[in-house]
Amino acid sequence: MPRILLLADASSIHTARWANAIVNHGWQVHLASLHAVREPLDPGISCHRAPFPAPLGYFANSHWFHNLINRIRPDLVHAHFASGYGTMGALAKYNPFILSVWGSDIYDFPRKSMLHRRLVRFNLSRAKLITSTSQAMAIETRKYTKRPIYVVPFGIDVDQFIPRAVSSPFDPADIVIGTVKTLEAKYGIEYLIRAFKILRDRHPSLPLKLLIVGGGTLLNRLTRLANSLGLGHDAVFTGQIQHADVYKYHNMSTIAAFLSVLDSESFGVSVLEASACEKPVVVSGVGGLPEVTEDGITGIVVPPRDAQRSADALERLVLDRDLRLRMGKRGRERVLRLFSWQDNVKMMVQRYDDVLGARDA
16 A cells, blocks of 8 residues: 655645545555644544644754654655645655645745745755646746646535535525635635625615625624625625535525635635536636636636626626526536546546656656
């Protein structure tokens, strides 16, 4: 049985999904992290908590990580994130070493200073294989390395995210514009609220509702914004929810909107989840969002930070039920074709096999 040592944020649902999937493909999985486990992990996964916390821990834990590698003797070390965990992996000088870029580690971290850029270049130079979840992020990563970058999408469970009836606080006649995102500035929730205000003012007789799902540091501020715009009765904020319930909220929506403002929105898992539930989407043209949305086919791409253009796109879908249904169905078809989680995991495992084959050749 091949043995892999994952080096990643154990509190992340994305880490948990990768680790659980690799176990199911017959690998012995070890997970090393500076962060505590928060998401359910397969009992076959061995977790190792580093003694020193981030951010200095990415350097201070080098001796601990070196000893862990010697004890486990993995066939592969795979670090997720080109900055922190990538640094730990690169300093270990282990071969073969795989590095996956995620988003802010490539879009934001290297722009902080020359030192940050050099660190990312160094980490990438140590990797036998580099993966990215989107073509857009692969292009950004090529600014710091000449090595090949393989795109392996972070797909979704197409059996969980399906169109289905769910219990909802909304009336069946309501037209619900929904989003499922962490309430932080980069995700542009403010622009969604303002776009909804414009839309409601244009069509006061329509039963329009706004559903904002997720927690974050801006929850109170965004709630106050909605109230100040007179949307208190039409805007629903759920706060933090369990990941297992995400599919329910996508299915409560009529239209899904994701108006991120930064390119570090590198892929768009929530967009795919909504599309798989046959919801037409309105997304901003940043990062990887245009890659997961076929403009005019599965949704509409709008400029970032533009509440007016966002309202126009939402209005088009609100007023045209046939268009909503057509885009929703085409969205699910595209997810099934390109972004099935099981297919994407097979792509990653094939990359592992390729690396091992090259090592043994």
